[in-house]
Amino acid sequence: MRNTPGGLRAWLSGHPLIPDAALAVALAVAAVPYAHAGLLLGAPAGLMEPDVLGLALVVAGCLSPALRRHLPFTMLILVGLIEMTLASLHQSGSLLWVAALMLVYTIAAQRGLALSLCALLVSLICRVLLVAASGGLGDRTAHLLVAVLATTMWIxxxxxxxxxxxxxxxxxxxxxxxxxxxxxxxxxxxxxxxRIARELHDVVAHHVSVMTVQASAARRVLATNPDGAREALSAIEETGRAAMAEMRNLVGVLRTDAAPAERNPQPGVREIPALVDQMREAGLPTQLDMGGEGERLPPGVDLAVYRLVQEALTNCLRHAGPQARAWVTVRQGPGELAVQVEDDGHGPEAPGLSGLPGTPGSSGDRTGHGLVGIRERVALYGGVLRIGPRPEGGFEVDARFPLKDVP
Known part of the structure; x- marks a missing residue:
């Protein structure tokens, strides 16, 4: 497979020693003829071409940038010492100044501020010493120019x-x-x-409880009252259809396709009368008292109130007993909505309900997952909820929703 320019650049970034070594070798190769050709700004008087030892020092100094990513400060000191040695021997330093500039730039770009300032200081001190040791104006000018370039490279x-x-x-x-x-x-x-789990629990628990009670009533009157049994079966069918419709609406929000699911509006306080009628048909005598200012409720509170009444009536139907009655009170006052669901049941010990599946032994044992979900709903909107038995018998669910600053 051919290497793309981007792939080659990434490979070289992962192996920095290779391009650094190639650059150092190129600098060392160019430094040898440059040493014989003279200095950058001419050949000052008193400087000689480097001998074999001098050329070896020049090549060693020019190869130092190969380690500029690993030991830049050490290499900079090495180049400075080589330049000072060659100056003491009155020999040309060739392109060692280029290597020094590369090392100063590397330290400034890859090391901390303190070390980079030390590197700049070492380079400038080296230039000052070389200027002091220089014998000609051109040589001094060249060193001063290198000092300016070193400062520029550092910046x-x-x-x-x-x-x-x-x-x-x-x-x-x-x-x-x-x-x-x-x-x-x-x-x-x-x-x-x-949220969906709470909604599904409310829908399934309510409708299945209603269907269970209606099926039990149909079973009891099947032989003696066929018309009543048919009515109970019809009610079971309607309740099942309503449960399927609500579950379809809830599961619709889980779809990931582009087409949105068709969903009906969520139920609210306006649907409580229909809920009470459904409970009456299921065999739970229920009285409804709704009153107050009648202002439009926030959607979340509206749904929470409906689910609270639904769950409380479902518990009455399941646990209060066959002779129990229920009362639902919804009052909207200034800044507060009060919801109360009460029953006078004494548990399912009475004949006819003892065989129902899932009925606990007393009316006080009603704090299941549904009421836990109701607590979460009420707490979400800053309300206060009280659940427990009534002093005169039965069970009570009492909630207060604040209607100011409701999210």
Missing amino acids: TGRSVRLRRAYLAELRDRAERTEQVRESDTRAARAEERS
Whole structure:
């Protein structure tokens, strides 16, 4: 497979020693003829061409950038010592100044501020000593020019380092933002799953309880009252259809296709009379008292009130006993909505309900998952909920919803 330019660049970034070594070899190769051709700004008086030892020192100094990513400060000191040695021997330093500039830039771009300042200081001190040891004006001018270039390379290297740090901070911030977004998404999904679970429990528990009671009544009167049995079976069919419709609406929110599921509006306080009629048909005498200001409720509170009444009446139907009665009171006052569901039942010990599946032994044992979900709903909207037996017998669910600053 052919290497693309991007792939080659990435490979070289992962193996920095190879391009650095190639650059150092090229500099060393160019330094040998340059040493014989003279200095950059002419051949000052008193300087000689380097001998074999001098050429060896020049080549060694020019090869130092090969380790500029690993030991840049050490290599810079080495180049400075070689330049000082050649100056004491009155021999040309050739292109050692180029190697020094490369090392100063590398330290400024890849090391901390303190070490980079030390590197710049070492380079400038070396230039000052070389200027002091120089015998000609041209030689001094060349060293001063190299000092200016070293300062420029240091500033450039620091700018590159700061830009890299800024870009790294931006990438890190983007990654943290993405992680926070994913965490929020997971939390929202978990909350939505919990909400759907509560809704499904409310729908299934209510309708299945109604169907169970109606089926039991139909079984008891099947031989003696066929018309009553047919009416009970018809009620079971209607309740089952209503349960399927509500479950279809809830499961519709889980679809991932582009076409949105057709869903009816969520039930609310206006649907409580129909719920009470359904409970009466199921065999639970229920009285409804609704009153108050009648202002439009927030959608969440509206649904929470309906589910609270639905769950409380379902518990009355299942646990209160065959002779029990229920009262539902919904009062909307200034800044508060009061909801109360009471019954006068004494448990399912009476004949006819003792065989129903899932009925506990006393009317006080009603705090199942449904009422736990009701507690969560009421707490979500800052309400107060009281659940427990009545002093005169039976069971009571009493909730107060504040209607100011409701989310």
